[in-house]
Amino acid sequence: KTRKDKFERRVNVNSRRYGISESAIVRLYKAQSGVCYWCHERLPTNWQIEHKTARCHGGEDTLDNMVLSCPRCNEQKHTKTVKQWLSHLAASGKEHELMPENMPIQQPLFEDTTW
Numbered sequence: 001k002t003r004k005d006k007f008e009r010r011v012n013v014n015s016r017r018y019g020i021s022e023s024a025i026v027r028l029y030k031a032q033s034g035v036c037y038w039c040h041e042r043l044p045t046n047w048q049i050e051h052k053t054a055r056c057h058g059g060e061d062t063l064d065n066m067v068l069s070c071p072r073c074n075e076q077k078h079t080k081t082v083k084q085w086l087s088h089l090a091a092s093g094k095e096h097e098l099m100p101e102n103m104p105i106q107q108p109l110f111e112d113t114t115w
Contacts, residue, residue: 006045014049018061025049028068037067038077038085046071054079 050069053059
């Protein structure tokens with residue numbers, strides 16, 4: 001399968017899993033320029049949808065709380081808050097900058113803001 005085929009399948013799987021439209025996921029991918037929100041590396045074909053603020057910390061299933069992440073970052077961040085995650089990265093000797101402030105997706109990029 002081509003990278004495009006794998007991407008389309010991943011979009012379809014995540015659309016069904018999270019109840020979000022495929023077009024919203026594609027727009028999120030484009031808004032992030034195809035890179036992981038956390039490490040800024042190119043998203044692999046097995047990218048994941050990640051809550052910036054985990055649900056256990058009050059994060060909601062809204063598009064402004066969702067980003068696309070590489071599996072490594074998603075698994076390592078787990079339920080850490082953004083502040084805890086950035087501190088973890090700094091302690092690991094990894095400098096990190098969040099995507100620009102306008103990166104957290106805002107209207108009118110998405111028609112729907114909830115799933």
